[in-house]
Amino acid sequence: MTQAFLRTRSVSLGLRRSPRRPPVDSPPLQGAKSDYALNLRGVSRVYPANHGGIRDVDLALRQGDFLFVTGPSGSGKTTLMKLIYGAEKPDQGEIWVAGENVAKLRGNSLSHLRRRLGVVFQDYKLIPNWTVEENVSFVLRAQGISHQKVRQRLLPTLKLVGLQDKAKNYPLQLSGGEQQRVSIARAIVGSPRLLLADEPTGNLDHENAMQVLGILKKLNSLGITVMVTTHDLNLIKIGNAPVAQINQGQLKIVSPQRI
């Protein structure tokens, strides 16, 4: 069974900690590099314009964990995701992904990191005048991977999301659910060990949302660490995984029954 270890200064699974003491359920920093797929320590990013953002977030996921992050609109879910994939820099704290402190990465190192994690967005972000296979394979082609190797990766990836028959279609010829599955294929085609999905079912009806959830769970069962933000309580109930809630920028572990 997967396990998520979540701590904030307000709730630390019953254990308060001082800022200087290492957290009880986390190894020292050296260990974090290898032991955790994702490790945030005291991370804050507050937008001066409106004081929105996240505050002092601690979070540790082991390889193969699945975590839902929920919270009202404007609570900081997208900010948290952006910090992890390096689109935002924290004001304070450390963010370790696959042994690297994301907060310190710039330029080429940041692009390398982005190849090791996949990101899925609510609005799919597909290129409309590219086919499914072009949208999915672009990530690999941009890395200079040979045509033959790209082809070898493409079909199994499309099969995994059930779109092997739609390779030549354009996004607008697909349903919303299918478009989201293309975006999942694009996110995983480079074999990342961490997959971030920011409200992946936000634009989908129940049936398509369930299909997307099924794929995320399948990827998780293959060993990929998955973190999904959502405010869909139904998804969380059916998803049967640990849940963290962000409220006004503060992250706490919650019991799925209590949200």
Ligand SMILES: Nc1ncnc2c1ncn2[C@@H]1O[C@H](COP(=O)(O)OP(=O)(O)O)[C@@H](O)[C@H]1O
């Ligand atoms: N680039 C930005 N500039 C200023 N404020 C921002 C920016 N991005 C997000 N915010 C603010 O930070 C808060 C959290 O936003 P966000 O992380 O998008 O929340 P959520 O994804 O939970 O809806 C909101 O108050 C939002 O207005």
Ligand SMILES: [Mg+2]
């Ligand atoms: Mg958001």
